[in-house]
Amino acid sequence: MTSNVVVAAGLIIFRRFENQVQYLLLKASYGSRHWTPPKGHVDPGEGEFETALRETAEEAGLAKDQMNIYEDYQKTLNYDVRGKPKKVVYWLAELKKPDDPVTLSEEHTDYKWLPVDKACDTARFREMQNVLCDVDLYLKSRN
Template identity: 55%
Template sequence: MAVRACGFIVFRRLSNNIEYLLLQTSYGENHWTPPKGHVDPGEDDLATALRETKEEAGLGQEDLRVIEEFQQELHYEVRGKPKEVLYWLAELRDPGAAVTLSEEHQDFRWAPLEEACTLAQYKDLQDTLKAAHTHLVAARRQ
């Protein structure tokens, strides 16, 4: 059975720019990823995403505007075991809100789409960031 994790593609708007939050892990290859984590027994997916974002970035439900109509599910393997990750989009209500990292991460960066994709490295995460950006740009035009 696949390990399930949930998180948010957190973004903020600064004037006409959209920036995405990526956290650098303090373990393994120190890869960059949006806040996410494993679903606890009995916990629903959205509650997991909220809990993990609070734990990993210090941003709680009061800091975020969740865009529930955007969901992206990724499937990949970690050390030979299947993993699925479900992401929603969430806008930071106050673009100046402070990010507070947990011990799981050593750095964070707010990055425009192109830089975020470079940091993300993995194609499926890059595709998710691009899909999120397309969704936001389309929503802005309506």
């Protein structure tokens, strides 16, 4: 039944700015105009990690060489969208230069860099809130 599952992938991007860890959320230009990290559907023949990098470049204008990617940190979310199962795989990435600009595609209307508490308030979906909290604990455990 996995062929009916929509698969997407993305990066949870953070930066260290003014002694604070901040997470990048993008506001969708469609549907409920929800806020999420950059992500998108896996294209045929493409791996999930490749998708995460491609979608981040397309949606936020951030290239792989602008980030330190924590390939050992991976989270998979499973939920339903309009009655269909969806799987989203996220990796963690730190922006090397905190002031690098974000360039949005037409898929998004706004972006914000937010500390974990505000990021969780902004990301309305429980699954995303849980991942953001988990990422924050992971980063704190490494300091």
